Each structure stands twice: as structure tokens, then as C-alpha cells.
Amino acid sequence: MHLHHLLPHQLQQALDQGWPLLVPTGCVEYHGPHLPLGVDTLLVEELLHRVAERTPCVVAPPFWYGPASYAVSGPQQGSIDVSTERFGRHVKDVLASFWKTGFRWIIVGIHHQGLDGPESLAIRQAAAEVTFELTHAERGDAWWGKAPLDQADNVFERIQVWPSALPPAVEQGVEMADHAGFYETSLILAAHPALVDQARLTADAPWYTRTASNKASEASAEAGQRMWNAMVNAWVNQINLLQTRRNA
Numbered sequence: 001m002h003l004h005h006l007l008p009h010q011l012q013q014a015l016d017q018g019w020p021l022l023v024p025t026g027c028v029e030y031h032g033p034h035l036p037l038g039v040d041t042l043l044v045e046e047l048l049h050r051v052a053e054r055t056p057c058v059v060a061p062p063f064w065y066g067p068a069s070y071a072v073s074g075p076q077q078g079s080i081d082v083s084t085e086r087f088g089r090h091v092k093d094v095l096a097s098f099w100k101t102g103f104r105w106i107i108v109g110i111h112h113q114g115l116d117g118p119e120s121l122a123i124r125q126a127a128a129e130v131t132f133e134l135t136h137a138e139r140g141d142a143w144w145g146k147a148p149l150d151q152a153d154n155v156f157e158r159i160q161v162w163p164s165a166l167p168p169a170v171e172q173g174v175e176m177a178d179h180a181g182f183y184e185t186s187l188i189l190a191a192h193p194a195l196v197d198q199a200r201l202t203a204d205a206p207w208y209t210r211t212a213s214n215k216a217s218e219a220s221a222e223a224g225q226r227m228w229n230a231m232v233n234a235w236v237n238q239i240n241l242l243q244t245r246r247n248a
Helices: 008-016 039-052 084-101 118-139 167-171 182-191 221-247
Strands: 021-024 106-110 159-163
Touching: 021 039, 021 084, 039 106, 039 182, 039 221, 084 106, 084 118, 106 118, 118 159, 167 221, 182 221
Parallel strands: 021 106, 106 159
Antiparallel strands: none
């Protein structure tokens, strides 16, 4: 289900049944001459849509304009950079609204720069602030100090930030460290082939598209589909584990 498509009774059904809310996030950034500017967000959005086809979830619209930096290009080539601080404030407001709506699991998916980049750090800080501020507002002073939390009370896990490739997918050879190289190109070829033009990978293409071990020109939809399968399976298994713990 897509959050922005839900009728009120469908939203209530998802809340009553404890469906996780999956939130894609990413940026707009130059990805060489052969890939679209929205690669990082498109990958996470596609991943979460595929996950929702396998296990009950609600997928929110993405946070599109995350901090990208101008590390690979300037704005003249389409990269859009924003203040990490202001981005984090926006994310905090939205996550707080999701919390108040009643979602018990809010999982933000990220691909751009992994879990240690400015985008992820801003989201994780926003998540931590929402967790402590809203829990205090709901439960009052010493809400953690008075007594141990019930095992089923997932307050510290209610908002989570997951990488697009969870460890089981990485163990199967999915590499998220490249930028517009073999891996990202293969994933987009498998999901959005009309958005890829490998013929533009000429000898003067950026270095990160043609390293010895990571050539975008060698990417294929077949390789991308294998990676999609590993990534989706890892997410589905992890979500099902959360649901099992919730229902235990």
C-alpha cells in the first residue's frame, strides 16, 4: 500500500494490524552521463515497493532532496545540495507526524552515502529526538527510570534507519560502495532500463564509472536482478523478524 493512496479506513486497518511504515529517502545528484539524477532515491523507492509486494507494509512518499554535497559534480550537472541541519528538521517533523499517526514501526531506507553520510546522520538524529521528545510527552518524567519497559514496548526501535543492502545481501555480493559504477548501473538497468544509456560511457566518462574492478559498461539487467532478489529477501526477512517479536 502507498500511504498517499490510502483511504482513512485503509490507514486504520494498517495501524490496527501493526503494518510497518517504510520511508524511502535520497537525493538528486549527478551519476555520470549514463544514469538519471535520481538514482539514490529511485533505488530505495523501488526496493521498498518490492518489499511491500512480499510482506504487509505501507510505503510513504520519499524524502527526495537530501544533502548530496558537490563531491562528484557542481550544480551545473544537476546535483542539488541542501543544508543538512534544515533537512534534518524537516525529516524530524515528518517522522513525528508518522509517530503521532500511530505507526509502531517506522523504517527509513537509505542508499546515498550509507549509514555514515550526512543524510543518514541527519535522519538518525531526527529519529532519536522524536523518540525521546514524544515518549516524554506521552509518558511524563522518568518514563524510563521508574520501571523497566515491557518487553513488547519497542520505543527505542520504533524508528529505524536501514541501508538498502542489509548484511545478508552484502554477503551475497551486493556492493553499495560504488557511485554510478557496475552495481548501481545494474540495479537501474533491472528496474528502470529506459533510464539508462550505457552508450554514453565513453573514454572521458568520470573515473568512478570505469575503475578496473567496477566498470559501469559491464553492468547488466541480469546482474541487477540478482542483486534486487538478495536485497528484497534481506529486507523481507528482517521485517518479518520484527513482526514475530511484536507478536511474541
